Amino acid sequence: MTAATQGGAGRAGAGAAGASRAARAAPTAPVFDSLSRTTWIDVAVLVALSLIAVAGFEPAFGHYAFASAAVGGILVGGGVALLGRLLRLSWLLTAVIALAAYFLLGTPLALPGQALFGVLPSLDSLSGLVLGAVFGWSDAVTLQAPLEAPPYVAVVPYVAGWLVALVSVSLAVRWLPRRGSRRAPVGRAAVLLVGPALLLLAAILLGTRDPFFAGVRGVLFAGVALVWLAWRRGRFARDRVETDTAVRRSRLLGGAAVVLGAVLVGALAGAVLAPPAASRFVVRDEITPPFDPLDYPSPLAGFRKYTKDLQKTKLFTVTGLRQGQVIRLATMDSYDGIVWSVAAPGSDTDASGAFELLGSTIPRPPLFTPGIASTASIDVLGYSDVWLPTLGYTDRLTFDAHTGQDPTTTVRVNTATGTAAVTSGVRDGLSYTVGATAQKIPNDRALAKVPPAKLTLPPVTNVPDVVSAKAEEYAGSADTAIQKLRNIERSLKSLGYLSHGRASDPVPSRAGEGADRMTDLLSKSPMVGDQEQYASAFALMARRLGYPTRVVMGFAPKVTGSTTTVTGDDVTAWDEVAFDGVGWVPFFPTPTKTDAPKNQTTKPKLEPQPQVRQPPPADPRAEDLLTPVKTKDNDPKDKTSGFSIPVWVWVVLGVIGIPLLAYFVPLLVIAALKRRRRRRRETTGPPDRRAAGAWDELADGYAELGLTIPERSTRLQAASSLEQQSAAQSLPVPDGGLRDLARHVDAAVFDGTDVAEQRVQTAWGATDRALSEATKAAGPLRARLAAFRYRRPRRA
Structure with missing residues (x-):
């Protein structure tokens, strides 16, 4: 092998060794990247x-x-x-x-x-x-x-x-x-x-x-x-x-x-x-319009249809109904002098018109004491209406899909009243299962210690005067709410007679629950009517006494076995009064006696006497009809000696006053801090320190306008940066520029001579002129923002 060959091989070997060392020395990329x-x-x-x-x-x-x-x-x-x-x-x-x-x-x-x-x-x-x-x-x-x-x-x-x-x-x-x-x-x-x-x-x-x-x-x-x-x-x-x-x-x-x-x-x-x-705006109410009970006739107005036309008609069958248990159909708490009806939707969450969509479970009522739970199956036969028969306060409701009817999406429930409605209608062949819990009813001795609940129910209007008179007469001198209500209930049951106005009844009875029918019922002797009239009269009397009361319509069939057939003759109506912390307690004021005398020749036992007392002040309409002058004089609201501020004034103060306070209070606080900062710099310390304070005031003013003061820089460097930023933002620079002011302040601080008061005032004058021109040129919005900014004083 020649020397050249050996030299080439040596160089190749050295290159391979170097490449191997470089490959070993090269770092490998990490598996995970890093984040700041x-x-x-x-x-x-x-x-x-x-x-x-x-x-x-x-x-x-x-x-x-x-x-x-x-x-x-x-x-x-x-x-x-x-x-x-x-x-x-x-x-x-x-x-x-x-x-x-x-x-x-x-x-x-x-x-x-x-x-x-x-x-x-x-x-x-x-x-x-x-x-x-x-x-x-x-x-x-x-x-x-x-x-x-x-x-x-x-x-x-x-x-x-x-x-x-x-x-x-x-x-x-x-x-x-x-x-x-x-x-x-x-x-x-x-x-x-x-x-x-x-x-x-x-x-x-x-x-x-x-x-x-x-x-x-x-x-x-x-x-x-x-x-x-x-x-x-x-x-x-x-x-x-x-x-x-x-x-x-x-x-x-x-x-x-x-x-x-x-x-x-x-x-x-x-x-x-x-x-x-x-x-509140709720999308579910806008997409699916709320059920409006006022689009349908009042259930109580059709009471006589069941007692006459549908008396023998098989309406539906109930499997699992207990003895004495009633079937709830509709609850009404609004009265206009003509008929009791369900309230309009959206009036109040506890009112009878607050219906919601059906879910998998139904929440319990807001005012409720749970009692016995029960489950029943209902098969509809000849019943046809929008109101769905239920038991007590429903907490489960399922429909049998095998019947070809599943109105789940059209069912609306009211948890406060325990009623349900089907907007598509309840028809023959509908089968469903109801799971319900009954209201636990305490005895009268326990209720004597409980006041009526404070609820806001829809108003009752056009109430005849005789209702107020009879309410006080029948309630008597009882001390508790439950005693007064029981007295009214017993008086109606003992003094009245039951008649549905059918041909087979001993005496005729006119339908309706309007003001004229209430006057006829309570003024004539003997009192004759059915559940429609007596439940209405009891509710009006209780409301006149200030007790939250509502009328319930439903069925009270006699249970004869596991399956009970309900007919129109089983229709009934009763009243419910809300007691605080307990719930709605039922009252049944309808008498059971039907043998009313046809001709009354002797003086009735309770002949209405001329009433000299004024009705309770709960209904201004009745007061105006009796003695408007005395009612006005006896109204404690008219005897106020002090000055009362209207509600709209508080609303205006809230809408306007709160934003004004939010704007001016921080502005005044920051302005006071700025004045304190300037006064300290201009009046505190030797002249050289006060001259330096002029530059600090200038730097803080520009910083509050949004300009940036370089950190750890001399006054000349800061002045040069401020001039560049001012030129970029179209802000004026005083004659001579900010650098002349920086040199003037540096000379006063560092030249070692005694600083005259004139030099201090010159520095402050230049500072005020520069800040004033820059603030004006910055515009009103930027100047307002600068007024809300505060740059804290720095140590010298």
């Missing part, structure tokens, strides 16, 4: 805002049953977005992984009842995840809350949290930190708030009239978002120009003060100006 501290904070803020938003699903789903699905969706979507960024995966691959995680983890989180072994997906759970994402939204606003059926409706909070977290976190870790974003305005970060804001809006729209801490959640959401945006803006400002530590601290404290003020003002305004629950 700012990005982690962005992700944490977006997740926190999403959690605040999904809490609004509580009224629709109830009992925090949605929490695992909603929170799980946020964690699944956000976790996949983070994992895709840490593994440097593409957008498309991240979306595919997120979709797979949606189906894999959605079963145990949203549909655990359909999972295999409680965890693994099944065909039912996978189809439910698809159906819930597509059709669950429409079902959520057409079914009664709390939403429990169909099962796939639980997917709604899961898919909402998953989608919002996936998109928002992906933008936060990929788009927001992208090259060049550090110079982007704060609006770039504000784009990421769209997702949590839409989630908050969706939770509100899918909710009910009873919000879930709406004021607290709204203020907390806005506060967190504002603090985060202010922090992001501060980050951008520090990246452009180094900022003094005191400036950063003042910005942080100022932002915290603004957020705290917003929280306090928002909480105060929400407490004062919060609208009632009945005025």
